[in-house]
Amino acid sequence: MAFTAADYTIFVLLLVLSSAVGLYYALSGGGQRTVQEFLLANRSMRFLPVALSLLATFQSAVAILGVPAEIYREGTEYWFLGCCYFLGLLIPAHVFIPIFYRLRLTSAYEYLELRFNKAVRVCGTITFIFQMVIYMGVVLYAPALALNAVTQFDLWGAVLTMGLVCTLYTTLGGLKAVIWTDVFQTVVMFAGQLAVIVVGTMKVGGMGRVWQLATEHGKISGVDLDPDPFERHTFWTLAVGGVFMMLSLYGVNQAQVQRYLSSRSEREAQLSCYAVFPCQQVVLCLSCLTGLVMFAYYQEHELSAAQSRPPPTSWFCTFVMDVLKDLPGLPGLFVACLFSGSLSTISSAFNSLATVTMQDLIQPHFPGMRESRATLISKLLALGYGLLCLGMAYLSSMMGPVLQAAISIFGMVGGPLLGLFCLGMFFPCANPTGAIVGLVAGLAMAFWIGIGNLVCNPRAAPAAPLLPNGTDFPPNGSLSTAIAATLLSSTPAPRRLSGLRRFYNLSYMWYSAHNSTTVILVGLLVSLLTGPTKGASVNPRTIYPVLPRLLCCLPPRWRAKLRCGVDSPTEDGSCAEPALAAPEKTSNGTLNGPVGGLAHGEEAAGEGYARAEGGHTYVVQETSL
Incomplete structure (x- = not known):
């Protein structure tokens, strides 16, 4: 054509x-x-x-x-x-x-x-x-x-x-x-x-x-x-x-x-x-x-x-x-x-x-x-x-079937x-x-499941999918076949798998959820075993307080405890937290500088103050937008 x-x-x-x-x-x-x-x-x-x-x-x-x-x-x-x-x-x-x-x-x-x-x-x-x-x-x-x-x-x-x-x-x-x-x-x-x-x-x-x-x-x-x-x-x-x-x-x-x-x-x-x-x-x-x-x-x-x-x-x-x-x-x-x-x-x-x-x-x-x-x-x-x-x-162009792994890495x-x-x-x-x-x-878990799926999953077997008119396409181990296997995953995996073969057959749509959860669980466990970070030493601007915001109907005192010791950007503990001015980073990576840094088009009112705590220097700005 x-x-x-x-x-x-x-x-x-x-x-x-x-x-x-x-x-x-x-x-x-x-x-x-x-x-x-x-x-x-x-x-x-x-x-x-x-x-x-x-x-x-x-x-x-x-x-x-x-x-x-x-x-x-x-x-x-x-x-x-x-x-x-x-x-x-x-x-x-x-x-x-x-x-x-x-x-x-x-x-x-x-x-x-x-x-x-x-x-x-x-x-x-x-x-x-x-x-x-x-x-x-x-x-x-x-x-x-x-x-x-x-x-x-x-x-x-x-x-x-x-x-x-x-x-x-x-x-x-x-x-x-x-x-x-x-x-x-x-x-x-x-x-x-x-x-x-x-x-x-x-x-x-x-x-x-x-x-x-x-x-x-x-x-x-x-x-x-x-x-x-x-x-x-x-x-x-x-x-x-x-x-x-x-x-x-x-x-x-x-x-x-x-x-x-x-x-x-x-x-x-x-x-x-x-x-x-x-x-x-x-x-x-x-x-x-x-x-x-x-x-x-x-x-x-x-x-x-x-x-x-x-x-x-x-x-x-x-x-x-x-x-x-x-x-x-x-x-x-x-x-x-x-x-x-x-x-x-x-x-x-x-x-x-x-x-x-x-x-x-x-x-x-x-x-x-x-x-x-x-x-x-x-x-x-x-x-x-x-x-x-x-x-x-x-x-x-030279990787052949290995390309399937390259595409899956993303x-x-x-x-x-x-x-x-x-x-x-x-x-x-x-x-x-x-x-x-x-x-x-998390990376080890991701590659274990991903590579295990590529190696052991039956859809990588020679049984090739049908072309649109029902014609069998003979497998030749080419690059195109490898891409097709990844993009289309056209041959559904058989049921009644057990053991590791079933584990490797986890749907690719759950990969992100499974691997990110692994990072969080292992990270929390290691942190608790090696000495968790104290809330007072954490820059509050790097934390999103999930529980205090989801449970915003609780009394302020209870929500303050849910912050795990991290300072609240507001003094009254209200649910709506105003935007904070962005600090300026110095050459050594610390946060410092005058109050300011609000995005273009935003006006701030209120007084800001700088505070050094736990090795961090950062600016807290109470604003009303």
Whole structure:
């Protein structure tokens, strides 16, 4: 299926416009001359572009390819994932964002040093770097491979073009360019998916016909209330387990936290979370609808022998090219949609990796570094990670079935990092030793279950899934088969497993919940055994008092005891705690400085005072907003 001139024109236009955004922000305004401007867009972004950037970062090309194929294979049960979006975005908006924003952080892992110590911060940073470096090569290579399987689009030409363009605008334009290109790429993704749905529906005979065929073949799923965590997809697995997955992505992931911190005020950051919610629902509905249209289309149109050859990861590409081949320009729009997903995810990875490397690993050792030099190093780091991404894409092409483990690593690491932040925010007694041991235990548990699942789970066996027309696809141990096994998990695991085999069959949607809980339990146990942290020595600005806020009807004296000795930011113990001014961090990492630091657009009234306690110096500001 060859591309036409119109298709290439639309695809090239996507790359040119993305590069132009980076050049514009490199040459206009401050020209990305400061670290704050390059890494945090000078904390000047409004909520809507931030929300669309959050959405684009989450909606990678892997999801664009995988979700429709999941719906085709297993039905619409995956749609219930939308039930987790409410809590998965509400909790970050009211728990994580206020703490991160009021501390005026640049890297989320700075919080770990303020709450624990520098060693915990470095451990968290290295874990995040490992997670993103492994994943970004896969995100770049997988869609190019899937597209190459069904078109004449050159594989390595696509990989190199995407990688270099993304590196260019990320290095030149900083976070502001990344956010605005995400906005543009989000529009392209919506347009591409809508084009596929509209044309596909027309060729099937209308949406009524699509729904009729899906119903007749049992693809419209009911509510499965089975509480068994070893079932791959149930309502509880998707709606409850998905909350922890969302928290690991939208609560503590640096790529998302950095967007919150780029907002011009805390309220704008919270509004971005609210705005993402309806957008996520629309994206999920479009993906599910695309899968149903694909299923209905192949019930009435048999695949040719040539079309049957691509691996399962290319099903969606095969469908799109089959449906849009007679409409010049629309295949190019789909390619732009697919690669927009990759560009948005990869550019976010470059920028966040440059941020944590600069702020957590380099700058603490050179506190007197000039602003111009720090900005230059940040840009070089973004460039370096861009080139590293191309190298990881090449390694992905040589990994074969091992790639399944590489893709799974992203999910394995997210849960332990979520547990580490929750341990610090919700449990004042946790100490640095408990935090490090808990993180190691959580990672060990994650890799034990994840690798055990890959090795022992029967769905990795040679029994290959069927192609859309019912043709058996012979297993060949190729990269594409490995990606398909991970994205689609198409062969359900048999029942009546026992022992470790059943343990390894834990639904992937529970990974974040299980691994984060492991970090918290082990961290608390080690903290109690090695001497818990005294509440008076904990900076109250790093703690979220869960119980006092949930039990706000209790008398103030009782709620004060629930704080475990941590000072309350208010004197009257009322439920509504005013915003605190952010302290300024000195070169040695302590919190100090004059009262101030409220976000732009907020007015404070009242008197503040500085206090040194337990080795920490911090500013307490009583305000009325």
